[in-house]
Amino acid sequence: PVSRTPEIQATRIELPVVAEEQKIMEAVHNHDVTIVWGSTGSGKTTQVPQFLFEAGYGDPKGPSPGIIGVTQPRRVATVSMAKRVGEEMGDMKHRVGYKIRFDGTVTANTAIKFMTDGVLLREVSQDFSLAKYSAIIIDEAHERGVNTDILIGMLSRIVNLRKDMAKTDESVKPLKLIIMSATLRTADFAANSRLFRETLPPVVKAEGRQHPVSVHFSRKTKVGYVEEVFKKVKRGHEKLPPGGMLVFLTGQDEIWSVAKQLKQAFPSTSAQGSGAKVAVSAEETPPEDEDIALNTEQSNQWDAESDSDEEITGLDEDEVEDEFDIGEEKEFEKLSKVHVLPLYSQLPTKQQLRVFDSPPPGSRLIILATNVAETSITIPGIRYVFDTGRAKSKKYDRETGIQTFEVGWISKASAAQRAGRAGRTGPGHCYRLFSSAIYEADFKEFQDPEIIDAPLEGVVLQLRSLGLKSIVDFPFPSPPDVKSLLKAERLLSYLGALSTDGAVTVTGRALSAFPLSPRLGRMLYLGKNHKIVALSIALVAALAVPELFIPQSQLNLGDEEHEFDEEDDDRIDELRKSYNASHATLSRWDRTSDAIKLLTALCASAHATDTEAWATSMFLRPKALKEASMLREQLTSIMRTQSPGAIGSYAPRIPQPTDKEIKMLRQIVAAGYIDQVAQRGDLSPHPPELHRRPKRAIDVPYVTLLHSTDSSAGSSNGADANDSSKYVYLHPSSVLARTAAKNLPQYIIYSRLQRSASSVPGKIPKVRMHPLTPVS
Numbered sequence: 053p054v055s056r057t058p059e060i061q062a063t064r065i066e067l068p069v070v071a072e073e074q075k076i077m078e079a080v081h082n083h084d085v086t087i088v089w090g091s092t093g094s095g096k097t098t099q100v101p102q103f104l105f106e107a108g109y110g111d112p113k114g115p116s117p118g119i120i121g122v123t124q125p126r127r128v129a130t131v132s133m134a135k136r137v138g139e140e141m142g143d144m145k146h147r148v149g150y151k152i153r154f155d156g157t158v159t160a161n162t163a164i165k166f167m168t169d170g171v172l173l174r175e176v177s178q179d180f181s182l183a184k185y186s187a188i189i190i191d192e193a194h195e196r197g198v199n200t201d202i203l204i205g206m207l208s209r210i211v212n213l214r215k216d217m218a219k220t221d222e223s224v225k226p227l228k229l230i231i232m233s234a235t236l237r238t239a240d241f242a243a244n245s246r247l248f249r250e251t252l253p254p255v256v257k258a259e260g261r262q263h264p265v266s267v268h269f270s271r272k273t274k275v276g277y278v279e280e281v282f283k284k285v286k287r288g289h290e291k292l293p294p295g296g297m298l299v300f301l302t303g304q305d306e307i308w309s310v311a312k313q314l315k316q317a318f319p320s321t322s323a324q325g326s327g328a329k330v331a332v333s334a335e336e337t338p339p340e341d342e343d344i345a346l347n348t349e350q351s352n353q354w355d356a357e358s359d360s361d362e363e364i365t366g367l368d369e370d371e372v373e374d375e376f377d378i379g380e381e382k383e384f385e386k387l388s389k390v391h392v393l394p395l396y397s398q399l400p401t402k403q404q405l406r407v408f409d410s411p412p413p414g415s416r417l418i419i420l421a422t423n424v425a426e427t428s429i430t431i432p433g434i435r436y437v438f439d440t441g442r443a444k445s446k447k448y449d450r451e452t453g454i455q456t457f458e459v460g461w462i463s464k465a466s467a468a469q470r471a472g473r474a475g476r477t478g479p480g481h482c483y484r485l486f487s488s489a490i491y492e493a494d495f496k497e498f499q500d501p502e503i504i505d506a507p508l509e510g511v512v513l514q515l516r517s518l519g520l521k522s523i524v525d526f527p528f529p530s531p532p533d534v535k536s537l538l539k540a541e542r543l544l545s546y547l548g549a550l551s552t553d554g555a556v557t558v559t560g561r562a563l564s565a566f567p568l569s570p571r572l573g574r575m576l577y578l579g580k581n582h583k584i585v586a587l588s589i590a591l592v593a594a595l596a597v598p599e600l601f602i603p604q605s606q607l608n609l610g611d612e613e614h615e616f617d618e619e620d621d622d623r624i625d626e627l628r629k630s631y632n633a634s635h636a637t638l639s640r641w642d643r644t645s646d647a648i649k650l651l652t653a654l655c656a657s658a659h660a661t662d663t664e665a666w667a668t669s670m671f672l673r674p675k676a677l678k679e680a681s682m683l684r685e686q687l688t689s690i691m692r693t694q695s696p697g698a699i700g701s702y703a704p705r706i707p708q709p710t711d712k713e714i715k716m717l718r719q720i721v722a723a724g725y726i727d728q729v730a731q732r733g734d735l736s737p738h739p740p741e742l743h744r745r746p747k748r749a750i751d752v753p754y755v756t757l758l759h760s761t762d763s764s765a766g767s768s769n770g771a772d773a774n775d776s777s778k779y780v781y782l783h784p785s786s787v788l789a790r791t792a793a794k795n796l797p798q799y800i801i802y803s804r805l806q807r808s809a810s811s812v813p814g815k816i817p818k819v820r821m822h823p824l825t826p827v828s
């Protein structure tokens with residue numbers, strides 16, 4: 053009983069998934085688990101939930117009264133897809149809702165609920181049978197995020213549980229599971245008899261009428277790909293017939309830099325109020341990997357003129373005569389204007405949705421996007437794709453504990469997805485900014501599942517809390533190695549969350565009630581015991597949100613509102629001065645602890661009359677700050693229910709902590725990161741031989757006590773301090789970076805180790821630690 057507008061009807065008919073409605077629904081009726089495979093844009097996300105709805109799922113009076121849950125790995129897609137499905141359903145719009153952390157539109161009337169996979173995971177821990185759902189759709193399963201993998205493992209069991217319950221209890225209905233993927237790498241699910249013990253799920257294909265896309269490799273692969281992609285898009289706009297362009301970059305900074313250059317090169321449409329203001333909207337999304345800024349050492353290298361022409365390999369291929377001679381449409385109307393739109397997860401939803409509108413007449417649509425446009429969001433009218441071949445991702449080395457946000461090559465499967473974006477509406481072209489030699493040699497077939505290299509302590513605690521006896525037997529679609537699982541268990545017992553026999557302790561249960569990593573949960577628990585609840589909640593909230601401070605390296609990038617010219621040195625100088633001043637202000641409670649500095653920032657923000665303006669003036673990211681405040685409020689209310697009397701109602705303004713309290717907070721931080729201690733190299737049992745005493749604090753070598761930074765280099769101590777694999781150094785953003793080298797503390801607790809990607813081949817950058825606090 054859904055009445056759709058004629059326009060919506062017309063676009064639906066075109067979608068390959070709609071052509072397969074009957075096949076899909078038959079598979080769902082006849083099986084507990086169904087896998088739907090269809091290339092990006094074929095209509096999986098928007099249509100499959102509606103098929104279920106029209107078949108009676110989510111109808112409180114029907115035979116499958118539970119609601120339809122749809123999970124997404126990205127918050128961006130959760131919100132925008134719920135909106136789109138709502139629009140498509142016309143007068144049934146009110147039956148569609150979404151839920152992301154801190155935001156949602158779900159009501160008692162909701163039949164289709166879009167949510168992030170993290171939201172569903174928490175619901176599983178509250179009700180393992182997921183009684184309120186009749187069907188769960190796990191979307192974008194090919195991305196293989198940790199949450200998705202864990203959910204698929206759990207749901208494979210929940211489906212059986214619900215079937216068994218339904219046999220004896222008439223009020224319980226079976227649960228349908230639908231796994232949707234954009235790549236054909238479904239074997240990890242479809243042919244996995246550990247996961248699906250009784251019958252393997254059927255795979256329904258919805259093959260799109262994909263138009264041919266000609267792929268053009270570059271002859272050479274340049275290091276400075278941002279500069280290179282700008283030049284290429286510029287030439288392309290001048291030479292190519294009309295058609296939208298989609299450019300894949302790795303992050304927000306690059307997007308703004310290319311946007312700025314394009315708008316300088318061509319007349320642009322966006323003068324009429326496109327301002328990508330750093331506005332905070334109701335549907336703002338917390339940062340994902342692509343939003344994390346890389347450190348100074350690296351970003352500077354992108355700008356360096358000398359680097360941008362450097363080649364990654366000298367392998368030459370045949371010279372292409374005219375890269376944009378596509379041998380068709382010799383006569384066409386030249387477009388003069390460009391309609392440049394950014395697309396990344398931090399962008400407010402309203403602005404993201406602009407990519408779906410047609411560009412103003414006489415202009416060419418140019419979308420500058422991150423990975424979001426690879427499979428989660430399909431943009432109409434794209435004829436040309438420019439692919440840098442890179443993406444930013446979080447890497448975690450389990451042996452060493454080193455985490456990196458690096459720009460690296462995407463997989464061949466991802467490159468194919470990106471190229472495919474050009475063939476939705478007609479034949480298209482994909483220009484790759486790398487050579488076929490690099491592609492063949494350095495691109496993996498598929499991306500590794502995230503669980504293969506992510507911290508596991510949260511996962512293990514959650515599985516244990518659900519009463520799982522043996523984590524090793526959990527049906528992971530791709531099991532992480534046993535050693536890593538054991539290591540996570542060891543950390544959990546350091547934190548007091550697991551007893552020696554692996555059972556969840558009272559502490560463990562208490563800390564798993566919070567939507568936090570076990571480390572931060574442990575800190576809250578200690579804060580409660582030491583009766584500094586309000587302060588420790590604020591501390592944990594400030595620590596939980598990544599990138600509260602705008603990195604100094606991003607100062608001169610500007611955005612659409614404040615564009616600086618590179619020559620504007622005075623301006624930049626002044627900016628740098630006030631940047632340093634505000635950081636000095638924020639370190640006034642404690643000059644040596646970065647953790648306390650974060651706490652100070654969050655507490656101070658509560659005193660501002662206009663928080664957003666204050667944040668901007670203090671070089672804090674308004675969105676991150678807002679998220680930290682909301683988390684603070686949420687943690688307060690969980691604490692109030694969990695331990696009545698521990699804390700009063702939420703009061704954002706709290707008195708400045710006494711010295712004694714600060715000392716206690718520092719000890720609490722140390723307890724949460726008990727295994728991440730570094731000792732000053734020259735005070736360690738085997739001091740390094742230094743040619744020269746380092747002058748700058750950031751050159752002073754530290755040795756980590758529990759994680760070795762390079763376990764494979766088993767050999768030993770007293771080695772050359774330049775051997776970057778053995779020592780770790782302060783990250784330049786730390787408050788300690790300003791300390792005189794000789795006054796640096798003997799022991800430092802750090803939150804993570806990081807090595808930036810090397811953009812100069814052969815040179816390995818130093819491992820940097822992000823200090824939290826000295827221990828004294």
Ligand code: ADP
Nearest residue numbers: 092093094095096097098099136408430431432
């Ligand atoms: P899939 O999930 O298989 O990748 P989708 O269901 O996301 O496919 O998209 C199906 C079609 O709907 C695509 O052609 C896409 O361009 C279109 N679409 C999705 N969201 C919107 C929107 N907000 N406005 C207009 N068209 C949209």
Ligand code: MG
Nearest residue numbers: 096097427428
């Ligand atoms: Mg989709």
